[in-house]
Amino acid sequence: MKKDKFRLILIAILTFTLLVGIALYGFIAISEKEVKLGSLISILIPLLLVIFMTFFIRRRYRDIKQGMPLEDEMSRKVMTQAAAKSFYVSLYWLLCISFFEGFFADKLFGLEQLDASQTVGGGIAGMAVAFFIFWIYYNRKGKLI
C-alpha cells in the first residue's frame, strides 16, 4: 500500500512537471510571437494528457484510500495491450509523417521541411495519443486477449 501511494505521488509530480513545462513553452511561444498551429498542437496534446492524468490520479487516490491496489492483473493487461496496439499504429503514423512531411511542415510550422526534433516529436505525440485512445477503449470494452 505504501508503494502504491509512493507511485501515485510520483505520477502526480510528473504530471505537475509536465504542466509547468506546458506553461513555460506556451509563455515562450507567445513572447516570441511564434504561435503557429504546430506550437498549439504541441501545447494541446500534453494539456489533454495533464487533464486525463488529473482524473486518473483522483480516481486512483480514492481507490487507494478504500484499500484497493493501484494496479492489478487486468490493468496490467490493458496497459500491455494498449502499448502493443499503439506501437503497431505508430509504425503507420511514422510512415504517414515521412510521406507527407512537406504538407505537415507547411501547414503546421510554415516551413519547407520538418527538422529532426519536430519529426521525432510528432512521432512520439502520435504514439502517446494512440496509447491513450487504446487504453480508454480497452478499459471500457474489456475483451482482452
Next chain:
Amino acid sequence: MKNRIKEFRAKYNLTQEDLARKVGVRRETIVFLEKDKYNPSLNLAYKVAKALKATIDELFCFEG
C-alpha cells in the same frame, strides 16, 4: 466464459468492493469479470473461488 460470481457474491452478501479487497484486485476487475468481459488467469480464478468459498468449476463455465 460464463461465471456465477454475482450469484455467489449475493449468497455471501458481499459488495463488489468487498470481494475486490478480499481478492486484492481493483473493483473494475470484478465488474468486468461479472459481465464476462474479462477472462481471468488461473491464479485470479483460484483467488476469486477461494474468496467465495467455491471451486473454480462451480464458479466458471467454459463455453467453447
